[in-house]
Amino acid sequence: MSRLARVHWLLIAIGAVAWVCYIAIYYGGMALRGEWESWNLVLHNLYSPGEALANLSIGLHLVAGALITLIAPLQLLPGVRARAPKVHRVLGRIYIGAALIAGIGGTLFILLRGAVGGPVMSVGFGLYGVLVVIAALLALRHARRRELVQHRAWALRLFALGLSSLLFRYEYSLWGLFTGMATHDPVDFRGAIDFAMDFFFYLPTLAVTEVYLRLPPRERRPAWLRLLISTIVGLGALFGAVALILAALAWWWPKIDLTLFG
Numbered sequence: 142m143s144r145l146a147r148v149h150w151l152l153i154a155i156g157a158v159a160w161v162c163y164i165a166i167y168y169g170g171m172a173l174r175g176e177w178e179s180w181n182l183v184l185h186n187l188y189s190p191g192e193a194l195a196n197l198s199i200g201l202h203l204v205a206g207a208l209i210t211l212i213a214p215l216q217l218l219p220g221v222r223a224r225a226p227k228v229h230r231v232l233g234r235i236y237i238g239a240a241l242i243a244g245i246g247g248t249l250f251i252l253l254r255g256a257v258g259g260p261v262m263s264v265g266f267g268l269y270g271v272l273v274v275i276a277a278l279l280a281l282r283h284a285r286r287r288e289l290v291q292h293r294a295w296a297l298r299l300f301a302l303g304l305s306s307l308l309f310r311y312e313y314s315l316w317g318l319f320t321g322m323a324t325h326d327p328v329d330f331r332g333a334i335d336f337a338m339d340f341f342f343y344l345p346t347l348a349v350t351e352v353y354l355r356l357p358p359r360e361r362r363p364a365w366l367r368l369l370i371s372t373i374v375g376l377g378a379l380f381g382a383v384a385l386i387l388a389a390l391a392w393w394w395p396k397i398d399l400t401l402f403g
């Protein structure tokens with residue numbers, strides 16, 4: 142791994158742990174205390190008394206989503222794959238299982254209750270859920286058939302999709318920094334930027350993955366391409382670090398603070 146790739150990996154890992162702390166402490170903490178309505182402080186339709194299946198779907202999706210987010214950085218580590226292939230396989234199976242639960246749970250929630258942002262968000266997130274399930278099943282199938290080139294391609298697409306949920310929060314925090322949240326509807330997510338984000342949080346990430354999968358091997362890349370990649374990855378790390386700090390301060394810490402000290 143190059144130094145820049147290590148910096149990126151570390152940023153993804155720190156962001157993943159911070160976000161999972163928020164999910165576990167806030168959603169887990171309020172559930173343990175029986176304060177289910179408090180789930181609606183972020184998105185007002187997450188919990189609805191008497192709708193057990195929809196509540197269970199989004200709840201399972203949160204647990205599975207947290208698991209995906211924590212395991213993903215470990216699966217990327219070449220060292221784990223090379224020196225502890227058994228660990229990679231076991232984590233891989235848990236990761237695929239969690240991806241299926243997050244995808245099916247999130248999509249079922251949409252079918253039963255609809256997304257807070259209305260039909261546009263339901264279609265955007267629904268497509269996202271279906272893509273997560275397809276990528277998980279194909280990554281597993283190619284691994285089982287020892288077709289490692291295709292397995293790697295689908296595993297990277299699944300990683301990109303899993304990371305996209307975190308990027309959803311990063312992109313909103315950067316939009317806030319640069320535009321003061323122009324056109325954002327914080328209650329029903331039905332502003333112009335919200336409709337764009339319903340698809341933008343995962344399609345560009347998939348597009349970047351497709352470009353990455355088609356790059357020539359590192360040793361055959363011309364100097365201009367190496368420079369371009371380093372610049373893009375470097376800027377990505379810089380904006381990623383800023384977005385992580387903003388998201389943690391603006392959204393995650395206030396809910397952790399409310400749950401622990403509120």
Ligand code: HEM
Pocket residue numbers: 164183184185186187202203205206207209210243244245246247248250251255256257258266267269270271273302303304306
């Ligand atoms: C990959 C890991 C994922 C994580 C960690 C995750 C996490 C979350 C969290 C924390 C929320 C609550 C809002 C917030 O507090 O920010 C949420 C909402 C939601 N997520 Fe996910 N999610 C993941 C994947 C998915 C997938 C694959 C789907 C598939 C459809 C999905 C669909 C939804 C929906 C529909 C909502 C509720 C939006 C609304 O209120 O209408 N998520 N997710």
